Amino acid sequence: MKAVVAQETGPPSVMTWTDAEPPKPAPDECVVKVEACGACMHEVLVRRGDRAQGTGFPIIPGHEVVGEVVEIGADVVDFAAGDRVVANQRQRVCGKCRECRMGRETRCPRKVFLGDIGLNGGYAELVAVSDGSLVKVPAGLTSPHVAIASCAIGTQLNALRDVARLELGETVLVTGAGGGVGLHAIQLAKAMGARVVAQTTSRNKVEAVREAGADEIVLVERGADYGKDVMDVTGGRGCDVVLENVGAASFASSVKTVALHGRLVLVGEVQKTPPRVEADLVGWRGRDISIRSAASTTRRQLEDVLTLMERGVVTPVVTDVLPMSQAPRAHQILESGSATGRILLVPDSAG
Ligand SMILES: [Zn+2]
Ligand SMILES: [Zn+2]
Structure with a gap:
């Protein structure tokens, strides 16, 4: 597959649209064919090496994913190939700890973010996400702007x-x-x-x-x-x-x-x-x-946002849609602080 790979920390130019190993699903994961991925300041911090928790390189950034399930792991029961889904920023939460059990999974001590600390994210044609971090997109929401619903x-x-x-x-x-x-x-x-x-x-x-x-x-x-x-x-x-x-x-x-x-x-x-x-x-x-x-979003909150979007109560504001090969340009816009609204990246192969 093709993906935006950041080889090391540095300026936006460390990210290139190149060949990468396609993900294989773990038992609880779905492989999602990415339709769009939001570009977020979080990835700028990852790329610069400014995350307090550190980062593993090379890495494929991105955590604001919408796309279609193309392959499921052995234990996945709630999703099937063909489902259109949006990711809830994280690649997985444990689902078992006190925080997860209380509906506060944003503070799960075992949570792992997409596109962070060595885990490949959504600036790619394909990305693997656990079933616990995915929500099906209501049929009425056809725009790729739904990618930013969570973050x-x-x-x-x-x-x-x-x-x-x-x-x-x-x-x-x-x-x-x-x-x-x-x-x-x-x-x-x-x-x-x-x-x-x-x-x-x-x-x-x-x-x-x-x-x-x-x-x-x-x-x-x-x-x-x-x-x-x-x-x-x-x-x-x-x-x-x-x-x-x-x-x-x-x-x-x-x-x-x-x-x-x-x-x-x-x-x-x-x-x-x-x-x-x-x-x-x-x-x-x-x-x-x-x-x-307050930090990030629970799955319930993401579901509620999708409902609000479907009813027209909230409309995602996206100001730029760029091909993923222009990820460096997206980061320059983010770093300048000039964007009104959010930036979406779409795989170059999407046309
Ligand atoms: Zn974000
Ligand atoms: Zn947990």
Whole structure:
């Protein structure tokens, strides 16, 4: 088969579209013929060697896979050749540990990500994924954009619904609102009956943020304190839920905007080695706020995202579709931070 192989850590050019050994399914795995694979900052970190857990090379990156099952392992019963499936970022979780049993498989200690630590991922014509990490795509969803359902949308559903417990009528601040996850957070929060304040540092992303449904847009210079701007557009009350998609660089501003009894959820971190942030314990305690975090997506959350997509409640925002041989170009776009929405890669052989 053909695949994008990164031979070693380095610049985007270490990735080449070349011949690779096709995967053989383990007993619990399906081999999926890749229709499309999202390009994600996670793979940029893998390629640069910036993952704290390390990485094995050579590697085929990619974890946002949609495609068709072409071969199944001996123990697979829920899938058959011909099923169109989407992967839930991970190649497998154990399904047996305390976290898995409690529906918190994103924290399974034995989880293995696709395209990470020596496990080949979805920038390829074929990829092997365990049956526990696959979900069948509803027949009504024919677009390859479904590839981003787990990473770009499911993570935000996790944060808003299951971690922040967003309630009808509350106000939500979405930071990094013009990016590939922020735009979906806006759509979800609106669908959940929230008023949405969107923070962005890019003037050229304002239109997309407005289109996604934001009620208020706070456009600020990169690095500027936007705490007062958010308080102004919320009548001095602040936001019940703050989705922190940027990380340490904007935390100090964000935490000031958390309303009484509000919840701040840490989702993204854009810096490799973020600085320490200060804790204003007296100020936080005086507002009874919670600071929590959310990572990736459970299979249930992915299924829910697919249902929401099928009903037209949330629409994946994809701005570029590139052949896999142009994976280096996709990474350059990601590293520049210029993309509004997500980037998809499709095998060159798909035409
Ligand atoms: Zn991703
Ligand atoms: Zn587990």
